[in-house]
Amino acid sequence: MDYNFIEIERKWQQWWADNKTYKAEVDPSREKYYVLDMFPYPSGAGLHVGHPLGYIASDIFARYKRLKGFNVLHPMGYDAFGLPAEQYAIQTGQHPEKTTRENVARYREQLDRIGFSFDWDRELRTSDPDYFKWTQWAFLKMFGSWYDNALQKARPIEELTAAFEKGGSAAVNAACGEVRPFTAGEWKAFSEKEKADILMQYRLAYQGESTVNWCPALGTVLANDEVKDGFSERGGHPVFQKKMTQWQLRVSAYAARLLEGLDRLDWTESLKEMQRNWIGRSEGAEMVFKVRCDGAEYDMTIFTTRADTVFGVTFMVLAPESEWVEKLTASSQKEAVEAYLAEVKKKTERERMAAKAVTGVFSGSYAVNPLTGAEVPVWIAEYVLAGYGTGAIMAVPAHDSRDYAFAKKFNLPIIPLIEGADVSTESFDAKEGIMCNSGFLNGMTVRQAIPAAIDYIEKQGIGRRKVNYRIRDAIFSRQRFWGEPFPIYFKDGIATPVPFEALPLQLPEIDQYKPTEDGQPPLARAKDWTYEGYPLETSTMPGFAGSSAYYLRYMDPHNDKALVSPEANQYWRSVDLYVGGTEHATGHLIYSRFWNKFLYDLGYVCEDEPFRKLINQGMIQGRTSYAYRITGTKTYVSAGLKGQYETSAVRVPVSMVRNDRMDVEAFRKWIPENADAEFILENGEFVCGWAIEKMSKTFFNVVNPDEICNNYGADTLRLYEMFLGPIEQAKPWSTDGIDGVNRFLKKFWRLFWDRDTFLVTDEAPTRAELKALHKLIGKEQEDIEHFSYNTTISAFMIALNELQGCSKRAVLEPLVILLSPFAPHMAEELYHQLGHADSVVWASFPAYKAEYTVDDSVKYPVSFNGKTRFVLEVSASLTPSEVEAAVRSDAQTAKYLAGGTVAKVIVVPGRIVNVVVKPS
């Protein structure tokens, strides 16, 4: 019988589906293990060879854990709401639901071919009403909650109103927006609308005005993590800053917990570091400066991490968007300020970042330094951000490079505060040195001066310690069609939740998917987008809404009473292993943690962190081929000759290129424009240049996994992708070497079959054969736990060489089980041929037993400090006492022990033994 992978793979994929082999159920008698992949967005391009990398890695782990006796939950689904389907809908008029359904079908087909052990009964799609009902539910829960800073947890909004009735705004310490203090009596006297406006400032999901990233090309706002270098992540369109009223999630309330929780997670340091930077904790102080403008006086609060430098403040700066700008613009400067603000508004986010030019305008008002009493001017400048701290700063040009640049440009004084610091050409930013020119701080080091200054300020009642976080609240509305509708309607201008019983609130029918002519979101086109006669919210939720709690829904996907039942949640708890890319570090992985912590606060889930261990798979890049066109002509020149011409590079589909040689005829036929192209060849061939780029449809460098499945089989694809190198590493796709793993599988097969002869016997294995087997068992166990799959496969190849011609059942049966996580189809086939009727999934991972022989010799005898040290090579794990016995019984090694005692034995399992002998 030959190894016919096409037949074998089809047969077992069908069998697994028919028997629901991978179905998982709550079973308190068994220990659970939850392995999750980041679910894909089903794009029109289908899967490419990069997608399965992480899926294969997690599948191997899931299968391994099953062999180890765990009850494994390993689900899959689709992140089905999103921009591409909507853009396609705008162009073609096709409903995004239809596009999505077709793409999902194709993804499923491709996934099925690779032999994943997903429990498809738990499949979910974020665009499915039965699913997004719970996204809407969670939103309403956030809308109905506030964050208690004292208890550090979310609480129902009813408890807040109760507190207001008793003690007014002073009764709570809450995470909130700008609120004017009020008494209990005032609260009771407020109108419904006034109360609603105040509560809105406290809700965890709230509607508020803020400066947002507005992308005119997409016609929507974007979250910070969806903007890269001033352009939208999807589509690369320019982004502007704009003040708008939007739904937001008060993620900032959880900043401290999001930061602190990282310490308990088994994630890579680099990923945790990214989140730490994103959360951006900084310790400092808030300080009040008196400011005067046109005779009026105000108290203005600023934030600084360098309270020690107050004596060097020579001016103050406001962000252009700051609320203080209006109050502090003196009538004399009104025109200049307005002109400046208009200038700033016109710039895109990109221009604002790129232009390193220092800009600003004097407001005409002055502030008083609370420590020196000196009057300093107040300026308005772009380099101060409205969203951080209080949107206003004290400027110390001597010790802050940005303030320094500003002072130089506008000729403002610079007062050095650190002994010996030369500030004639640049500022001295380092937090070191001895203070001077600083009154009571003189003589202290900077490290001493910072707390001393804050202590003093607190005592004087002009400021207080304060921890600031960089993380902003997440903008939660999108002016789009293809997303979850908000279950909110406006009753007399008051945002009111649609009752839970009315959920899911489904998307309405509309005739076109683009925004209305007057700039309203697409939902405004719907005929009757109302609830009980009142208008419904017309924006929809962003992409991350649906992916924030999907891992919880997998635990109990068909429950129509709750997101997840307490029983299912208590059992599956949280994700034990999560596999996905780093690109979600500051998006999905922050939002999910926030969402989960919120549900935890309200008692809906039992773990406060969703993903215990996380592995980042590296991207598989594509190798893009380039042809060089002579500028202004239709003549293309072979890569070796392009230096002789002025050329521009054109991407060529990989399918037309082999070994960097392009099929010229295929290129001519590819697009009509190329039909009359001319080519300058070298040695009769057209050679392409190449570059390693992201694998993408637009780069024509996509390699489809189906191709590999057809030519080599899914098992080879799985083995090969894992053999390429460490999972975390990014690597360009190439099929060099795929023959090697394919050969390995064929060899494996030949242990069982010689043409039509089944070779397996019941003969007892030799000691050497057992040794080879157990070496592999030990290695595989250890490597899989460390996600080092490439070395496991190497170990397999070594074992196979050592076991050549060994067709003994006692060896082959464990071998098949060991192979099953990697090459499940072949393993299943061979396992059944060995006489088993059930799936290899239900087998147990073979027990490891150290098999060793004392056939080893001394490697490095060295004398030093009167001691002898030597190293032995052994074949397997030995205990220190076994080593000593072995050493004594060996004629060669025994002589090193003569006249001494063994002081220390260091054993490295499997190979090296380090023995230290002390003379007695």
Add this chain to the structure above:
RNA sequence: GCCCGGAUGGCGGAAUUGGUAGACGCGCUGGACUCAAAAUCCAGUAUCCCUUAAAGAUGUGCGGGUUCGAUUCCCGCUCUGGGCACCA
């Protein structure tokens, strides 16, 4: 600018965390089988000196250091990948 990570043969990558560097695979060279090819199997394959071998020397980006012993630890560089970027 700041914060992480990486650098090992012709290539992808090992080295069990201080113990024979280059496992395993690819590629290449030679051989067996074959009319031939494919497939399969066997041997060789870091560099230098050398006809070859033995033997030797060199060798993990560069320069120092610690150690009996360093790809591994420490100090100083170079290059490179990634993240953040006016965060006061």
